[in-house]
Amino acid sequence: MKPVAFWGALAAVLAAGLALTNVAANEYYYNALYLILQGMLMAVAWNVLGGFTGYVNFGSAGFFAMGAYTTVALDKALGLPLPLLILAGGAVGGLVGLGLGYLTLRLKGVYFAIATLAMSIVIETLVVNWSYVGGAKGSYMLTPEKHLWFDSYIQMLFVVMLLLTLSAVAVSRALSSSRLGRGLAAIRDDEVAAECAGVPTLRLKLVSTTVMGAMMGIAGAPFPYFVTYVEPGSAFSLFIAVNAIAMPMIGGTAHWLGPVIGALLVGTTQEIVKVTVSSEMNVLIVGVMLVVFITLAPQGIVGVARKYLRRRAA
């Protein structure tokens, strides 16, 4: 995609989001759109490590919850404003990502994936036993009264999430076509050959886990204000971890556009089914879509599109 087209598209989406807040008053729309965007941000983050670098992370919910619980703790301790909480969530998520990378990146393939899952469970256990942030009972969050010029707090949160997600997409796109992105792709393709071509694989993998962790922490930071009641079950939800993997896989992991397309498709389907059929069917839907795509189009939607374009060109 040409830079002009890309930045134009981002600006158009942002403008559309802002325009929507002037037109639609029904809070449901913002609720649904927030969840789709949250999924997209998580998917874009997962793809930095999973898609660009080739390391599968099952512990996304752990990073997300780190962001959410950073907000809970700092809100209670210092009463910080939302922008600072988002920065703090990103910092904590990034640090956890760096730590996870340092401890586990000597592991390969499925062993790394299991280690990420274990990490998420360890963090969950810690949070469940940390009474300051509510422990297993969970904790209520008061929605701040100020919401800038927006009609309601959820409208503002939606615009905040839109900004965060668009920023993450821009970062992910810049990354994929950069020198750093080529280094990550070299690691994914062949780690030994990458080292022999001068790529500092350990350092680049640490950059990758840190960026992923920071993005996920940022995705989780506004979550307590969105749900107003956080407990470990919702912050560490399987649903979040599964979506973070499924959306990039369905959209296509090799390209920055993959997780965006996957999140739009999966997220929208989930929100529609939630109101028309049942709210319990969400995970089932992702599961079925994932199975279908992995068997029929393992390269995802972007992969199918590329194959089609190539055939037409040939």
Place this chain on the structure above:
Amino acid sequence: MSDELLRVGKLGKRFGGFVALDNVSLTVRAGERLGLIGPNGSGKTTLINCITGALFNDQGTIHFDGRDVTLLPPFQRARAGMARTFQIPRPFRSMTVLENLQVPLEYAARGPSGRRAVDEALEVLEVIGLRERAQEDSARLTQIDMRKLELARAMAAKPRLLISDEAMAGLSSNEVDDVLGILRRLNDTGITIIMIEHIMHAVMRFSERVICLDAGQIICEGTPQSIVQDAGVQRAYLGA
């Protein structure tokens, strides 16, 4: 010696109980063309893996350009000027041929990024004869082109020492001549070359000096003429 580029001292490597390299010592002068021969399983590739850092040796030291690199990770050795090809081609499969060369240009050679890296990569492809394939997916190349890509990728690292691990296996005799010509021209520009090869006439024609490994030990070292007449080498290859 001031013109010594590589010094391998008493190198040892075991895989469990199997001794792959036993007390291997050798030096390579800057600008030299060294042939490395030996029967299958004699430890040639293990030696290369230890020199470039893909494997860590259990004993011994490796000095490159006067610097002890024994404990350096492979990427730092690549940046210091070592490049290699792999016996079984290992292209970056998700990338085009051109992008495959951009990685060593940007990382090992720490060259320019972007447009100028592309130009330099295209120059290397021109030399190796893959210019027309620049935009193709590297995974879709033929075996022969993949071998050429291995060599091109090593060249793109702008090495001072290029180690070619059976770059010519499976090539036709014309293509072997092409590759020999390329290596020869690289050598003329001052790049030191270690060539592992089973194609004897290629090694003999190319090398100034040949080392023969058998069962993890150096059994003979000398000019190509003296190597072929050596009784130990004949025994290793033909059986006693």
